[in-house]
Amino acid sequence: MGEPAVKSPVSYDEYLRRLEASDERLEYVDGEIFAMAGGTPEHSYVVLAVGALLRDGLRGGPCRTFSSDLRVRVHGSTILPDATVICGRREAAEDDPHAVTNPTVIVEVLSPSTELWDRSGKFALVQQIPSLQHYLLVSPEKRTVEHFRRDGEAWRYTLASGDTPSPSTPSASR
DSSP states (O other): OOSOSBOSOOOHHHHHHHHHHOSSOEEEETTEEEEOOOOOHHHHHHHHHHHHHHHHHHTTSSEEEEOTTOEEEETTEEEOOSEEEEESSOOEETTEEEEESOOSEEEEEOOTTTHHHHHTHHHHHHTTOTTOOEEEEEETTTTEEEEEEEETTEEEEEEEETTEEEEOOOBOOO
């Protein structure tokens, strides 16, 4: 995540007004608005491929896959994951009927400009979502998928590279 698009704290209503008037993807974190970097063609391709794989794999079950247009609301912040899965009924945020509060899976396709935020700040934020069970970081450059799976109060980490998953030792919340 880069520098905030707006430096002084703004209300959520102001964020929604700016979001509606903007052609950019905007996230809202702790009263600040951040413009999300434009994706490369490869990033766009990987996001669509991951979404299609999730949709096809979950077809016929209680889970639905959503694109990067779906806002996820968590503790006063709003993020725009590259893909989101919700199992069961979709729960809207009280202050934003177009934002959800109960994702089961969040997927981020890494890019150089957002990788640090996706790994640290965003991961710390989404761990606060009680319904979240899986956080996936997909690296088109490294051709890897990092899978963080909730296991009680801890998060288990698995790295998949190519066709062979490589589990690592369990880790506490990062």
